[in-house]
Amino acid sequence: MTVPSFREWDSSAYDRISAPQFTWGKKVLDHLSLRGDEVLLDGGCGTGKLTGELLTLLPRGRLVAVDLSENMLRKARENVEFRFPARITFVVADLAHLPFVQAFDGIFSTAAFHWIPDHDRLFRSLYRTLRPGGWLVAQCGGGPNLCRLLARVDALSQTATYAAYVGSYQHRWTFSHPATTAYSLEAAGFRNVQSSLEPAPTRFEGEREFSEFVCKVILREFLEYLPHKSLRRQFLSELARQAGDDDPPYQLDYWRLNLEGRRPA
């Protein structure tokens, strides 16, 4: 079996259904205190909805929007560039291997770091890109993020229908904890480090919305290992059936990890 490449996303679908990520990210954005003339990096910008919000807070500043996925960046460009010509640059890059040195006053990133396996390397890369005195404010999945859903996925994966394809599948996310994250940020050189976890249970209107979100966002990699469309549909519909029996129904047990730090001046 060929191993699928996971850099790319269905960016049109993500753009349409990413209201949860927008809501969480907007809360983080609303806590930023900016002068308005900074040069910032948006790390893992996706389709750029929050990138656009961030640029409205930078009337005299500039922004570099970075993402690993070309599809996501194309959509971000479509969504944002015409509103802020000359103040935004889009760069395809891995956040753990950024091609910038002391270039930014600050880094903003939401819903991206848990997709990156090595947080020590990630934080060293981010630190290098910051000017002395520069800050990092970010949020990603962490702690017991999606525990209930993933226990169901694991149990279903062990059943006879699916075991041959996904019985030994290992999810690639890094759902870190505040103490581990703080240690890792400090080891990279950050100071004034803060890290905390918050629950973010997220309710979907019905089975269709729940299944589409699980398919296009959470299990987009995992489902590639099931060889037929019909098998993927069957897997998703079993997860949706279980979620429909929950009280409240169709709720995902999201947890967000907040992290902050500063490069000493």
Ligand SMILES: C[S@@+](CC[C@H](N)C(=O)[O-])C[C@H]1O[C@@H](n2cnc3c(N)ncnc32)[C@H](O)[C@@H]1O
């Ligand atoms: C769930 S989306 C979040 C997008 C956006 N920040 C938002 O909140 O809507 C995660 C994004 O992180 C990007 N990503 C994952 N790993 C990355 C890496 N190593 N370097 C850069 N971007 C990465 C993905 O391509 C994707 O666009």
